[in-house]
Amino acid sequence: MRDPREAKVKGTNMLSAVKALRTARDQARAVLPARLHGYLEERILVSSWYPEGDLMGLLTALGKLMPAGSDPFVFMGRTTAREHLAGIYRGHVRPGDLERTLRSGTALWRNYHDTGDLTSEFDAPLQATIRLRDFAAASREFCRLLTGYFTELLDQAGGKEVKVTKIACSLDLAPDCQWRLTWTT
Numbered sequence: 001m002r003d004p005r006e007a008k009v010k011g012t013n014m015l016s017a018v019k020a021l022r023t024a025r026d027q028a029r030a031v032l033p034a035r036l037h038g039y040l041e042e043r044i045l046v047s048s049w050y051p052e053g054d055l056m057g058l059l060t061a062l063g064k065l066m067p068a069g070s071d072p073f074v075f076m077g078r079t080t081a082r083e084h085l086a087g088i089y090r091g092h093v094r095p096g097d098l099e100r101t102l103r104s105g106t107a108l109w110r111n112y113h114d115t116g117d118l119t120s121e122f123d124a125p126l127q128a129t130i131r132l133r134d135f136a137a138a139s140r141e142f143c144r145l146l147t148g149y150f151t152e153l154l155d156q157a158g159g160k161e162v163k164v165t166k167i168a169c170s171l172d173l174a175p176d177c178q179w180r181l182t183w184t185t
Contacts, residue, residue, distance in 0.1 A: 006115040007136035008049035008081075015044045016083055017058040017076075024065055029063040032056055049114065052137035060141065073141050075150020084108070086158050093156045098183060101157035102128055105150075133176040141171060143177055150181055159183035 018039050021028040025040055031128040032040070034055050044050075063072035085093050091161035102120045116135030122128050131149060132138075147164045154162045162183045168174035 007052040009052045010112045011046040011048045011050060013080070013112050014039070014050050014055055014058065015046060016046070017055065017062055017095075018044050020062055021058060021065075023092050025044070027065055028061060030178055031064045032066045033057055033061075036061070042159045044077045045052055052113070052115075054140060059145070063141075071148075074148035074151070077143075077145040078152040079132065079147070081152035083155070093153075094111060096158050096185075098126075098154055098157045098159050098185070101153060102130075102150075103151045104163070106130065126185070128181045130176035130179045130181060132170075132178075135170070135177070138170050138177065140169075140171065146177075147179065150179060151166075154181060154183050158185065160185060 021032070022040055028040060031038060038056070039058060059073065059076060062076065066072040066075070073176045089108060092108060093099065094100045094104070099122055106110060106118045106120045109116065112134070115137065116129075117133045119131050119133075120128050121131070131147075134148070135142075141168055147166060151152050154164075160183060162181070165180045166177070167180050168176065168178040171178050
């Protein structure tokens with residue numbers, strides 16, 4: 001397993017967090033670690049790779065600036081999925097075909113992260129298990145982000161009553177992180 005400090009994320013994932021923080025620069029500076037202040041000024045290149053830890057630092061700061069209420073990481077996961085699926089990856093959403101959308105969505109993982117293997121298994125009609133193995137930068141916050149992402153992915157494909165539940169976590173010494181997804185049509 002690679003050192004978590006070496007894990008990288010594509011600039012595409014960094015961009016939304018940086019843009020949101022830049023709208024409230026003074027507040028962002030107050031909650032961002034000093035080592036991340038440069039992101040408030042530097043240009044983010046969507047095709048470049050950045051440290052995963054930096055992304056989580058940016059998202060943690062952003063979460064502190066969000067209004068209290070729902071989980072900010074689930075919200076950010078849903079927002080990220082909306083952005084990704086409205087742009088270049090819109091072809092991955094198959095309205096009415098949730099299984100195909102989910103398979104296609106998990107295939108996107110390698111476009112954004114240089115560690116980890118994200119897979120989907122269909123356990124029963126209207127139910128799937130997502131597994132994330134060997135992700136070097138696992139954190140509870142990142143898992144909540146993925147919960148939001150998976151929820152939005154199925155919503156975009158037409159799922160109703162979508163429920164995403166974390167059922168195992170590598171941080172709790174499970175072999176991988178796992179989510180159970182259920183939905184109706």
